[in-house]
Each structure stands twice: as C-alpha cells, then as structure tokens.
Amino acid sequence: MLRIGIDVGGTHTDAALLDGDRLLASTKAATSANVVTGITDAFDAVLADGGVTADAVECVMIGTTQFTNAVIERRELAPVAAIRIGLPSGKGLPPFTDWPGDIAQAIGGMSFMVAGGYLYDGELLAPLDEGAIDEAVAQIAQSPLRNIAIASAFSPLNAGPEEFVAEKVRAAIPDASISCSHTIGGLGLLERENAAILNASLLPFAGRVVASFEDALVQRGLTCPLYISQNDGTLMDAGFVRQFPALTFASGPTNSLRGAWKLTGLEDAIVVDIGGTTSDIGVLQSGFPRESYNIVDIGGVRTNFRMPDILAIGVGGGSVISPDGSQIGPHSVGHRLTSEGLIFGGTQLTLTDIAAASGALKLGDPTRVGDLPREVVKQAQETMHSMLNRAIDSMRPGGRKLPVILVGGGAGLVQNTLDAATEVIIPENSGTANAIGAAIAQIGGEAEQMLSYHQTPREEALAKVTALAEQAAVAAGGDPASLKVTDVSETPVPYMDEGAMRLRVKVVGALASKEGAAK
C-alpha cells in the first residue's frame, strides 16, 4: 500500500512516502506560517522523489502538535460550559477546580453540578435530577456557549447519565459541540472531566485544522482517506479528530518512537530523538512506546491521558556551548541555528558547530570553526555524551542495557559509542523517523474499569473490558477482525475487598479497509 506520513511540528514539517515496508522518499522542510502550503510542498517533494502520482497514494497519515501548542499557548481555545453529574458528592469541587488562572479564564464559561451518576459497585449514586439538567441546558441555550463538556461519576463503568444529558443538550441546542468524558479518559473524575473540557474547547479549532489538512489533499488531487495520529501511536480517521482533538496531545514523540522501531525492526530499545533544542528519550517495549504512569499535566491542567514516558534533556543541535565546552544548553538558538550558529556566519557556539569542527558533520562553512581549540571540541563532545549516558541510564528498564536508536535532525551529533547502550544505531532516514512513524501507525482503543474478581471472574472481566477497548478502536476506524490486545494492566484497589481491581486493556489493529485503505 502506498502511503504518505507527515509530521507537522513547530519548526519542521517532515514527510515520508512508503510502499508497504519500503521507504520510497522523505523530506524535511521548515514549517510555514501557512500549514497548508507546508503540507502541499511536502507532498510535492516526496511524490516527485518517489516517482509516484497523486492518484496512486492510498492513504495519508498526519501527526501534529497544533492542539498541544494551542493549550500550552492559550490560543484557539473556545469557552466551555461544563456539566458535572455527581451530586450530592463533590460539593465544593466544581468543574475547573485547581486550573491555572489564565486557562480557567480562557476556557471557563459556565459550570453546573447536578445530581446523578453511579457508584463503584454499579449502584446508583443518586437519581438523575432532570429538573436541574433542564435548567442548566436552558441557561446554556441562552448563552453564547456552544462547546459543552459532560462528566459523570464512574462514567467509564456506566455512561448512561452522560449520554442522557448529551441527548438533552442536542435536543435543545442543535448546534452544540459536545464532549462526554467517558469517550476520552479512564478512572479519575476530575482528570477525565478536565480532559473533556480541554477537548470541547478545541473542537472549533479541530474543525479548522482538519479542514486545512483536507484542503491540502484536495489541492494535490489526493482522494485517499486521511488519518491523524494520537497519543499512543495509533491512528484515528479525520472525522474522529474533529470530535477528539485532545487525543493527539503526545503524538509527536510517539511517532518518532514508532518510526525508530520501523527503521530498525528492534522491538526493545531506547530511542533518542535529537532535535534543535532537546533530546527526547523514550523506550520501545514490544515495538510500542512505554507509557508514563503519572498524571499528565497539559498546560497546567491535570488529565489522565495515557502518554509515552519521555525524558527531555537540553541537548540539541542549537544548544549553546560554554566557551570551554563544559556546559551545554539549556539555552538553544532553536530554529535560528541557520543564522546564529558559527558555521552559518553567526556568533553563537552551538553543538552543531562542535560536530562540524570535529568533522562529523559536513555543514555550513567549516573554516569558521577551524581555529576552535581541539580541547574545547573534545570537552563539549564529552559533556554531551555524559549527559546522554546519564539520561539513557535513568530510562533503562530493569537495569538492562538496550540498543540505542538515534533519530531526529540531530542524530548525527553523536559519534562515539554510548556507555549506557549495548550498541548505537543511526538508521538511514533517521531524520524523518516521526513522519515514518505516522505513516505506519495502526488503529487502537483502550478501556478501564474498576471491578471485583469475586463478582466478575478474571476471565469474564478481561473479556468485558477488552470488548470495550475494541469498540473504541472500531469507532476510531479499526478493522474489527485485526484487533489484538497489546497491554493489560491490573492494579489492586487498596483497602477494598480482596480481588478489587482496576483493569485497563489496550487493543491495536489495522485500519478498516475503506475507499482503498488497507492493512
């Protein structure tokens, strides 16, 4: 299958054209102010290089950090009306509790708390207060707010109350855009509600972004389906992203990890993505990113998204070096490297200048670093290697040494072996690993429940939660027949009965074949 993977990053737009497993062409260009132009330029480059016509492309996958950046920079965010179903519990902890002031101001439109929801054991927390729901919906209808987040206690176990309220909203406000928390996150009401609010807030922007991607495809005569990559390295179709933009928050690092896997075939390895400002270190386990178990903070808001476990350190191509070479970063000249770095005629000594001085990189004007003392070059290289070694060491699972795969634009900065690695691999095309990662992504889904193995025997519980995860994967565009369980996590619930468990299941599979998209 011919497909194009594109990664729209803050500084670079990368693209890769693949035929099945074979990489036909790749490109890296600066991200333009106009995202559409950046994408069409990338299409032109890989299609010309690969000698392929637009109508032969069967599928386009795009990874983007635009939604994450929107939250972090507090822009493109629509105000949200939040409805929480959970009274009489949670009095004093309304929606938007513990949000940073600036983003609460940007998003916090209205919030309502009404009685209803479920308990851990499936019993009713309280009967739904229909009167209060009607009153809340009427108030929203009279306001200009059209983005609505709905969260209910234990909705991952029983989504009924959220669906009931969503139905009421749709009936009263036909142009409402709704995010229900059970479609977005697992257990943890406040975090799941926060995720639903962020998602609701991004919905108008998501419409514009997806339209711009689709526009880019149309402009180049690409009629194939479009997919967007999400946090865990799996895909969702374009229609799904219009509803769930928040699920793209960590797709950047995930795609580079998956690309590294694709480029090397290594199932278990450490991946170091060296960019302009940071090196992002992640771990491949069975070919997928190891996930972080911590609460994930997006722009200061607590969420319970599952994200890859990434350690970022201030080592990148644009990192500024102290005169004696003993200090690297954290300050970086970033995308101004090509004007501020020594070899490009600038005045800042950067890590890229060090690599050029040592002869490792053939770039810019090497004569401009010709008189750099050898000791400084050597010292800077040692500093870089020891920083990378220490960081890699702290990410190693179970004390095991693993191969280290270097990817990203700065992969060429490392020449020596790394003590923390069994071997260092810089695969061909490592510069566009993230675009390749986007191109090979599959569809996934996950589900989480709290249950008791005494009431629901383990096998039955696993089957039940797996079925929910599969539903999620199919909704995202997956082929039901291809879905496989890739992760099961069972956490005993403390101070509860023996057998009380938090059970999470994740499934991954192929894209459903539609309009020519295939396995």
Add this chain to the structure above:
Amino acid sequence: MKIGADDLDALALGSVFLATGGGGDPYIPKLITARALEEFGPATIIAADDLADDAFVCAIGSVGAPTVSLELLPSIDEAAGALCAFEEHLGRKVDALAAFEIGGGNSLIPLLAAASRNIPMIDGDGMGRALPEAQMMTYAMAGIAPTPSVSYDYRGNVRHFDCPDPLEYEGIIRACAVESGGMITTVEHPMTGAKCKSAIIPGTLSFALQLGHLLEQNRGPAQAIAAPLADLFEGTIYGPCRMVFAGKVSTKSSRVVGGYDVGEAIVEPQDGGGEPMTITIKNEYLLAQIGEEIVASVPDLIVIVDAETSIPINAERLRYGQRIAVFAIGAPGVYQTPEALTVVGPRYFGFDHDYVPFSQSVT
C-alpha cells in the same frame, strides 16, 4: 499553631511519606481541605498536653478505599456533617478533634472538620503512620472503646454504632463503607482530654509538616536527603531513619501470604552487583528483605521515594523500571510492646516471623 491552605502542600507531602505506601493519594483530600481552609480560615492546632482533663475529644477520619474518591468525590460539608451527627447522638459538644492516622489523606480530614466548626485539632494521631484497621489505633490499644460512634456517607445518611470491641467494630464499619459507596466519614473513640493525652501519639501533625517542608526544600537525589532526614527523625517519637537500599524496580507481582494476595516488588541494586531487595505490599509497604534477611518489617516504617526527586511513591504508583530509594524508620515506642505487636506485628499480617526492631540494626 494555625494551619492554613498554604501549608497543605507540605503537610500532604509529609503525610504521604509517613503513609509508607498506603493512605491513598492525598490530592483530592488536599483540594477539599484547601477549599474549607479558604472558606472558614486556618485551623487551630493545640498540643495534647494543653487539653483540659475533662475536655470532650473524639477521633474523626475516612474509612474505605481512597481510590473510590477519585470518582465519588468528597464534599466540603461531609466532615462537619459527621461531627454534628455525632454531637447530636451523644448530646454534647466536642471540644477538640484527633486524627486516626497521620499517613495519607486522613491527616487532613480532622483539619477540614476543625476549620469548618472552629474547634481545635490536636497535634498528634493514633498511628504515627498509616495502617489498615481501626483496632491498630493507639486509642483502641489504650482501652478506649471505639463507640458510641457515627458514620456519615456522601448522601448525609447517618448510622450509629454501639460495639465496644475494636476488632468487631472494624468489621462493621468496613462493611458499612462498602455498602455506602466505598467511603464514609466516621467520628468515634469518644474520650476525655486526660485519656487522649495518654493514648495519642503526640506531635505527629507538626512533625509531618516539618517533614514536608524538608522534602520540599530538598527536591533532589535521595542520597542527598538521607542525612537531613536522619537528623529530623533523631530525638522524635520515631526510631532512627536510614536509607537502606537504592535501585530500580525490576518486577512487581503478587503472591499469597497468610491466605491473602499480597503485592511484591523486587528492587535491583543500583550498580548491578549484589542481591535485590524484596518489598512486600498489602495496602502499605509491610516488609523489606534482602534474601532471607529482614531489613525492616511492620510496624517499623518502610518508605519508598523517587531516587531523583525524593518524592515518596504510593504503592499503587510503584512501577516496573522506577528508580527508587528505600528508607526504614523505627516505629513509635507504643507499637513495640508485646501486646501492641499482637495487632500490628508481622504475624498479624500473615508473615511467619517475629518483629525485629529496625533500631537494633542501626548503630
């Protein structure tokens, strides 16, 4: 002394450390307590010694599974509601509140109630750490009956209990929590000021706050915090505090101890060489051993912190691959008597060995 909303981060951090892996994530108790302290003003803290002998004191806290509160959120009026129901039931006003346990979210509930009702909280608690059952509280050990008591659930339903035997009482309130959505607030162990002075572990609230400040000020490698921690614990009601291991969690699994499933974490030593440490987990970290050698066991405190940040790690959050340091701390003296050890010693938790005080291995 006053404790206000600004003190809660430090207090919660200190309580998580003293919770020895249990007690639940204090994030939500902290949020709701902060709301109460902002609304009603800081809570007044008094020393147990300052209680009048005839003062009327009770203990207040949550019973149930803290994980449940991730969905069934607490309400700002729950603790005060429980206290009112208790006073109504007993027909008299409470003069001061005591904590069940300083470890985890239960260090904050009395604070919330004290601020809402403008009565003092006593600087101290009934465990000096976190432990799973009511009869393990020093109030029960001192012969104070747990009842008459009341429970209060999220709906405001009140139940009265009359059951002087602490072990039976524990079974009854646990069942009540399960039936009431998984979490209840109980007000129990009515006692005089004089009794409280003899039963409470004194000073643990202000100590948790100090400990939290120390952890906040020393965010960094566990190696570096070992000495200041040892100094802080020196001369307190606790025994010595030492870092006993550093390494990486290589497996987390479960095995059966005394008929119950317990968790087990294996920690590989930091620099490759040497035997790993095994930590046995049932709600809290109960046992730390290297091979057959017992390094520390309940009721001594076993605390796991992140090796890089020294932030204590709850047992639910302990994961494969984490780099950690293990600290052991001698239990308060009150837990080291033969009578106390029958309810908080290793054998009570199903282990097949006697308690060996950690303090004996420290020179």
